[in-house]
Amino acid sequence: MKFKGTVTHLSQKGLGVVKNSENNLSYFVYGAWPGDIGEFEVTNKILNNKKFAYAKLTQLVQPxxxxxxxxxxxxxLQETSCTGCPWMIADYTSQLEQKKNRFLYAMKRVGFEDQQFSIESILPSEQVYGYRNRCQVKTDGIALGFISENSHNIAPIQDCIVLNDSCRKLLKDILDQLPNPAWQGSIDLQKNRHFIEFDDDMQPNKLIVNQKRPFKQGNTLQNLHMRNWLQNKLAAHTTLGKVIELFCGSGNFTEIIAKSTCTSIIAYEYEEHAIQALQQKRLPKVTALFSNLFKSFIWKELQKAVMDADTLILDPPRCGLKTHHSFFTAFSSLKTIYYISCNPESFARDAWFFKQNGWIINEIQLIDLFPHTPHIEILAEFRKN
Structure with a gap:
């Protein structure tokens, strides 16, 4: 079925939303931007709520x-195209506006009202190309690229302009190894592909197929701004007692906390290789511990260690805090929470949980780590009401 329409806004996943006046259904469309007028073709069955479905843009009538x-x-818009930077179709100012809208929608959806928080201007990326310091590509031994959202197949590439110079060189070195029989076939026979992760901390001879690299924030300059934000926040405290850091990784923010006036730091992480890397740094005042932070009763287990902490800093993965049970019973002495998030939806859910337990949002700073994508980073300070 085909229809004409105007894209009114973007979905939470960054897809264009257009309404078909003939059946009163709204459709999610890849490669569309608010204000686009076009012809669309329905591609999927109606979703479970019977209000939305998927369509594709077949002709752009008025951009x-x-x-x-x-x-x-x-x-x-081809099915074989790379979809890693879907917002590259729009100017950067508009991208930033839509990222802010995405965050606001997530907050209002869980129950927040505008007066309950304020947002400073989004900190734009100093580089909109050549900024990315890490990457994961897929290969079947013949082609190499990223997985296309349109087809779920490898979208072959020969270059990637959002990678920084070091990573572009590593990508070229990998491409020069194709075709590669050793990369054909896979433990996942249905997908028949391998992955290769690389970043600007490594040399070409260190590339290992199907092995994950330690996590690092993907935009070096923006990560410096994030670290500076936290450093300034901690410096504003005349006295800092015990600090607990959750999801510390290999110490990106632990390094900043260790420079503060805090008396001690306990840093928890659920990935063992990351906590081992942090332990090797031997930061002053830091006790780095492995812990399954997604375990159902984890906060009861950690209560004795964290109950006297006055500051909490957390930087969870996209899922946020999976378990809230006994959280504030364990963290009974907290005065300040610094929450660093990469997902508006999980942040909004957790922020609402904090609010229900007597916490208010003192400051929110949005930072754009990944231009041309729906991704937005959130830095938030919570204070006890």
Missing amino acids: SAHRQQPACPYVS
């Missing part, structure tokens, strides 16, 4: 005033 020609040749 949005914010639409631009993508700088990358691999961005297109």
Whole structure:
């Protein structure tokens, strides 16, 4: 079925939303931007709520005033195209506006009202190309690229303009190894592909197929801003007692906390290789411990160690805090929480939980780590009401 319509806004996942006046259904559309007028073709069955379905843009009748020609040749509406930077179709100012809208929608959806928090301007990325310091590509031994959201197959590439110079060189070194019989076939026979992770901390001879690299924030300059934000926040405290850090990784923020006036730090992480890397840094005042932070009764187990802490710093993965049970019973002496999040939905859920337990949002700073994507980083300070 085909229909004409105007894209009114973006979904939480960054897809265009267009309503079909003939059946009163709204459709999610890849490669569309608010203000686009076009012809669309339905591609999927109606979703469970019977209000939404998926469609594809078949003809752009009138482009949005914010639409631009993508700088990358691999961005297109073809099923074989790369979908790693879906917002490259729009100017950067418009991208930032939509990222803020995404955050606001997530907050209002859980129950927050505008007056319950304020947002400073989004901190834009100093580089909109050549910023990314890490990458994961997929290969079947013949082609190499990213998985296309349109087809779920490998979208072959020969370059990637959002990678920094070091990573682009590593990508070229990998491409030069194709075709590679050793990369054909897979333990996952259905997908028949391997993954290769690399970052600007490694040399070409250190590449290992199907092995994850230690996590690091993907935009070096923006990560410096994040670290500076936390450093300034901690410096504003005349006295800092015991600090608990959850999801510390290999110490990106632990290094900043260790420079503060706090008396001690207990840093918890659920990935063993990350906590081992942090332990090797031998930071002053830091006790780095492995813990399954997603375990149902984890906060009861940690209560004795964390109950006298006055500051909590957490930087969880996209899922946020999976368990709230006994959280504030364990953290009974907290005065301040610094929450660093990469997902508006899980942040909003956890922020609402904090609010229900007497905490207010003192400050929110949004930071754009990944231009041309729906991703937005959130830095938040909570204080006890």
